[in-house]
Amino acid sequence: MTAAAEATPAGDPARLPRQIPYIIGNEACERFSFYGMRNILVPFLIGSVLLSYLPEAEREGMAKEVFHSFVIGVYFFPLLGGWLSDRFFGKYHTIFWLSLLYCAGHACLALFEGNRTGFYTGLFLIALGSGGIKPLVSSFVGDQFNQSNKHLAKIVYDAFYWTINFGSFFASLLMPRILSAYGPAIAFGIPGVLMFIATIIFWMGRHKYTNVPPAPRDPDSFMSVTMTALRGGARGDKGVGTVVAASGVLLAFALLVGWAVSPAWWPEKFGFVISFCLALGAVLALGGIGTALQLERARGAHPDAAVDGVRAVLRILIVFAIVSPFWSLFDQKASTWVLQGKEMIVPHDLWWWPSWLVKEAAQMQALNPLLVMLLIPFNNLVLYPLLTKLGFKVTALRRMGFGIGFSGLAWVLAGVIQLWLDGGDPVSLAWQIVPYALLTFGEVLVSATGLEFAYSQSPPAMKGVIMSFWMLSVTFGNVWVLLTNAGVKNEAMKTWIGSTGLSENAFLMFFFAGFAFAAAMIFALYARRYPMQDYYREA
Template sequence: MSTVTTTAPAAGRMPRQIPYIIGNEACERFSFYGMRNILVPFLVSSVLLGYLPEAEREGMAKDVFHSFVIGVYFFPLLGGWLSDRFFGKYDTILWFSLIYCAGHACLALFEDNRAGFYTGLFLIALGSGGIKPLVVSFVGDQFDKTNKDKAKVVFDAFYWTINFGSFFASLLAPRLLRELGPAVAFGVPGALMFLATLIFWMGRGRYVRVPPTHGRDPDTFGNVARTALTASAPGRGRPGWWVAMLGAALFALILLAWTAQAVVRATGGEAPWWPESFDFVKSACVALLLLIVFGGIGIWMQLDRARGRHSDAAVDSARAVLRILIVFGLITPFWSLFDQKASTWVLQGNAMRVPHEAWWWPSWLVTEPAQMQALNPLLVMLIIPFNNLVLYPVLRRMGFAVTALQRMGWGIAFAGLAWVVAGLIQLQIDSGASTSLAWQTLPYLLLTFGEVLVSATALEFAYSQATLAMKGVIMALWYLSVTFGNLWVLLTNAAVRNEAVMRQIAQTGLSENAFLMFFFAAFALLCAAAFAAYARRYPMQDHYRSA
């Protein structure tokens, strides 16, 4: 097992190519959040959902939104695989960026065509997801052990830049949608994505490019896992193999069951063996979750059998991946809360009063409830320097050295508290009282503080915890945690559409919205406690590349 470096590295300079990556990220994030933050308001009022009764449009808009987010964070698997096996990070980022641009063009051109608009969402999910794990690790590739002390500054700046783009997108996109229509509101983010691609291409001669393995590296996570599962040990059987095969069988069974019911229902028949609310996205995500869980347990049970055929460092790194998988699994509730700020909180804001009569309210800037999302990136840009320059130094002087895992655990807890406050606001709305939109500032503050503790910290944590051969799988698993976080939202929303569940909620005296807000809060707080318990035993690694 690798040990943490205890001596200070030689001071190296900041890589000169970093501004190209940061500039690319700022424009790309504007393009992504510009379309994402108006997606739910657009769908609720668009002809795309005109076939549904008005009471069902909000629920369907939320389902479309979270299905889109699931795709965005699923396709890092594809991008990481193509980069590692064939093209390398630079070329993969460039080609997926062009697909990304095509998706934006579809949204702008097909605002009233369901097939064309959803094709655009698919292309954006593919392009954005394909580059997502690569840009972060591409930043890490520009550093070595001589200047890794600069990496934390750049990772924080990288995350600050993401929110710089998101801030302006959150303010401008809702106004563009209202004043100029969806073609312009979706077209402007498309132009920014083209600019992002151009900026990235302009730095092509300066980047450090780690070559792809082309599948020849014998010590990748997949190769070590395969050896561990297939190796036999005299008199010990292969229990891990059978556990992994159970996961594979469940994966195949779920997909076959969904396919069978889709064929039967397409011909007008009934398929009682499969819930109608379990569409392809939910079914595929649940199947993938079971495959990862059972596969991970099986590999862990037999991992030491890979020693001898693989180096001890490779086997230890594979075990580190499995440990990180647990960390990421415990983070998934955070994402189920965080991503609903663009769906559930926007819909809650639509039921609130914009306080234009208040002297302190910026009526010249904020006129739509959806614009409250701009608070999130604005607060991130303030909280990151506050934490680094004030909070963390003060805590260190007081004798508290807060680790990366401790920060992430506290972040999950703060997200839970944010949803407690959102639930209390919902109770006020449900009572019939006129409720000012300004009250959403408090849950946004708590949620954003939690986001900085979780997400900004995890960018560096995820990159540092595995060897070069396994950085790709680590980043893909990190983004899959967002996929599964949004899966919990889809499954919960599907569950409350059941009449028996609705009766149980009614007996609590809470509205459906309030009940779900308190449910998600409890979900996050419970996982924060579990995360804290696991973090105490987690062995930290240091796997920056040598100079």
């Protein structure tokens, strides 16, 4: 495999590129691997010796914290993977070598289920490997298309997302049972085997891929234009934007110093993960605002196209930021909803309930990928054409905005279920089907659409990094979870929640629902002004 791009096959508008099946097959196995371990992580931790040093009442909270910290890592490391790919190794080589680290992480989980250091090392390697390849695989799909067959990309992205959920469905359904029946060594070992198979499948297609080489160091890159703007352009005419960006760096430094020193006034629950993510958020948010305020000062020092490209990226990052509350709701289906389900009654007496298969609350997560596999073709073949016929234009941004709103509605219903449980009533686990269905419909509208949106709106030299920022929105979604859970541990907040008559769990569920509704409204307002771009490469 050379550093230069292989010759791109002539685009056939009637056929999919022949290399796509290797990428799809790799993704199906990798997703089984990832969700197989992810969806049993919280149940395993609660009953494992890893948390035996804690009082039993605190283990569920710590299991949630470990889980969401792991997810934060998974969706932070796309920044590293995107950078390595775009600047040094290209997508193929970066995906392949990080996949081997991914396999090593699974091996650690299987071998060290009773050793905290070994197990957490495995989680770190999986976060590094899974996160590092995550933005690259989806953008690697886009690289296989050009202007002549780009109309087929949406079909492939939907198939890509459908395949992700095919692997996730079987992992979510089977792995909790395997954990119960055979123990953690087998339950964590099986996903490791699947990840190794995924790596082999990807390697087998190495001679067929269209490989876009790493971009050479560009004097007009996103960072170069940004720094020129913040320095005041060719004349050094610094302004308020420079001050805003500098304040972001100072705030980030203060947050990290606060974590390191931990003075008496420092929040007890603000560990390294929260502090680091807040510091990163400060740099991105205030740096982006500062750049936007004086971006025009970079004109003359850089071509107009480069300056306009930076403005396009800043617009995309705003979309990603507004989407982040959706992920704070979505990822809690593997933590908060599993813990809620453990308080519910498995309805073996219902004639339609598959008692021979579904015996544990954690298996309810299989509903999510199953419904995704049904909803994607339903939306494309029935819902979207029907809405178009009725005169409603189904744009990517509209789909994403409605998706955030549906996730809020799902959490309203989860909160109602929690009220029943808090009242002491026996509640059937079957009731969780309704919020799962609404959350999944929201996911299809947000996530499947977001993959295509992120690629199509990215300037050519920034596709890997932009996809990384899309993944980073998931990191900040999980940071919201950690921040909120830390906030409700405050004694004053506990007293206030108690005065509402709600339990802590019910309060948080309604809070996250309101959080999603607010984000959906802001998203709708911003989407009305967003100028769509087309950055697919030429044939």
